[in-house]
Amino acid sequence: MAREVVLCEQHSYSRGQPSAFTRIAITGQHPVLAASVATALGVGGLDVQITDKPDAVTEELVVTAALGNGNDRDVHWLALSQAREFHRSGGQSLILLQDTGGNFHEGPSQGWRGGMAALTRTAALEWPEMQIRCIDIAVDPADVSGTAQRLLTALATGLPLVGIDLSGRVYALQVGKALSPSANAVATTPTAPSDVWLVSGGARGVTAACIEALAQRSTARFALLGRSVPAEWPENIEKTSDIKVLRRQLALNAVASGERPVPSDIERSARHALAGQEIREALERLKAAGVSARYYPCDIANRQQVHDVVALIHSELGQVTALVHGAGVLADSLIVDKTKAQFDRVFDTKVVGLQNLLIALGDAPLSHAALFSSAAAFYGNTGQSDYAMANEVLNRVAQSLKKRFPKATVKSFNWGPWDSGMVDQTLARYFEERGIGLISLQAGAALFVDEMLAGDRHGVELLVGDAWVDDVANSSAG
Numbered sequence: 001m002a003r004e005v006v007l008c009e010q011h012s013y014s015r016g017q018p019s020a021f022t023r024i025a026i027t028g029q030h031p032v033l034a035a036s037v038a039t040a041l042g043v044g045g046l047d048v049q050i051t052d053k054p055d056a057v058t059e060e061l062v063v064t065a066a067l068g069n070g071n072d073r074d075v076h077w078l079a080l081s082q083a084r085e086f087h088r089s090g091g092q093s094l095i096l097l098q099d100t101g102g103n104f105h106e107g108p109s110q111g112w113r114g115g116m117a118a119l120t121r122t123a124a125l126e127w128p129e130m131q132i133r134c135i136d137i138a139v140d141p142a143d144v145s146g147t148a149q150r151l152l153t154a155l156a157t158g159l160p161l162v163g164i165d166l167s168g169r170v171y172a173l174q175v176g177k178a179l180s181p182s183a184n185a186v187a188t189t190p191t192a193p194s195d196v197w198l199v200s201g202g203a204r205g206v207t208a209a210c211i212e213a214l215a216q217r218s219t220a221r222f223a224l225l226g227r228s229v230p231a232e233w234p235e236n237i238e239k240t241s242d243i244k245v246l247r248r249q250l251a252l253n254a255v256a257s258g259e260r261p262v263p264s265d266i267e268r269s270a271r272h273a274l275a276g277q278e279i280r281e282a283l284e285r286l287k288a289a290g291v292s293a294r295y296y297p298c299d300i301a302n303r304q305q306v307h308d309v310v311a312l313i314h315s316e317l318g319q320v321t322a323l324v325h326g327a328g329v330l331a332d333s334l335i336v337d338k339t340k341a342q343f344d345r346v347f348d349t350k351v352v353g354l355q356n357l358l359i360a361l362g363d364a365p366l367s368h369a370a371l372f373s374s375a376a377a378f379y380g381n382t383g384q385s386d387y388a389m390a391n392e393v394l395n396r397v398a399q400s401l402k403k404r405f406p407k408a409t410v411k412s413f414n415w416g417p418w419d420s421g422m423v424d425q426t427l428a429r430y431f432e433e434r435g436i437g438l439i440s441l442q443a444g445a446a447l448f449v450d451e452m453l454a455g456d457r458h459g460v461e462l463l464v465g466d467a468w469v470d471d472v473a474n475s476s477a478g
């Protein structure tokens, strides 16, 4: 069910022309590199302009947003916006650049600007008429013309998703070997009673199921974070997990007490009540498993709240020794319709949330780190450009975390769809119609525990579930 995502050096690729087009534009977020590339392409007789607003006759656009200034979230939005404008104006070929060391692992941004591959894959699904590529280029500030030449080499490979490092080696990310299930594997990285696992999103959804399974094989303490403030179950209503039943009961109760039920209020109360119940049940199950667990209401997108809650956890439970970042939200819509508000909501939870957690945790080493990413990052997914990019950033940051904490077990789980959590009936049908099976709570949680406690400590990026397209990553774009 799970395979590793591995970096493969590419030896056989075409060494053709850097571009099949004659009218090319480069956006100006890295002006020095853009000028150098324009000069290098101009030598070959191509018409190259440096502009963020290419004219209608421009055939190919090289987007340098992820190489420029600005915060990590906004450079992704800028890249998406520039790609969208170019698509609108009838552009034929789009090339998105990032610098994660040319090997999808290193580079100056430590992965925080590493979402371009996922935008490439999603845009390729949404705009099949366009040729879309991503190049991870290691920019050498001391040798920009050398960087431009390496970029031309990468362009000439024709590969849709490729990296080129400082020494000119060419790489691609591909699906590697299947991980063998280790149902009763002995923990090679066991936990101790003094260990404290901080888990964003840990009291609800699939992350709660993973933590419950972990608690069966661990003696650690758990601090679970979520935005919901657990509400008491509404009076005079029988417990249920069915939101339709609860809505009806709340409306009937309102009528019985002489009020006029307002649908938006009923909806809010129902969701609030169900969230509270889900959190209480998760805590009860952890207690029954014999571990100590507490829930802390906290919006991880808010840096001050995260700072304060981590300080509280340190004083109540002890120093945090392991991190699971499971918080996430969806705001699906096609790139052409994507709003900044939707984009920010998704990025602020996944990416800014992780930044806030890591800042609050400081320099203390972690023994384990698990980031809940998505197969949408690896394959792209229609309507999920923001979600795919944010999850791809998690994959790149996981690689940096592994370098920062080499002894730790660091895993980025690119989950396929589960039969639970944020996958509602509509999404479940969407995947089933495409022949992509759903991961059961039991199987996904068992895999999580096996990988965290007894998995290969060197494998960082895992792809879990059925393949969405042909297994060769590069075939999903272009």
Ligand SMILES: NC(=O)c1ccc[n+]([C@@H]2O[C@H](COP(=O)([O-])OP(=O)(O)OC[C@H]3O[C@@H](n4cnc5c(N)ncnc54)[C@H](OP(=O)(O)O)[C@@H]3O)[C@@H](O)[C@H]2O)c1
Binding pocket: 200, 201, 202, 203, 204, 205, 206, 207, 225, 226, 227, 228, 229, 275, 298, 299, 300, 301, 325, 326, 327, 328, 329, 348, 349, 353, 372, 373, 374, 375, 414, 415, 416, 417, 418, 419, 420, 421, 422, 423
């Ligand atoms: N389910 C799947 O099929 C699937 C597939 C691929 C990847 N994943 C990933 O797995 C993770 C869990 O997914 P799920 O399906 O269990 O989703 P879910 O049921 O919607 O749960 C999401 C969790 O994140 C918390 N959360 C959201 N925003 C937050 C914020 N700003 N601060 C703190 N907590 C926040 C939620 O709690 P509150 O609402 O109380 O804040 C909830 O506990 C996500 O990262 C998701 O991207 C899931």
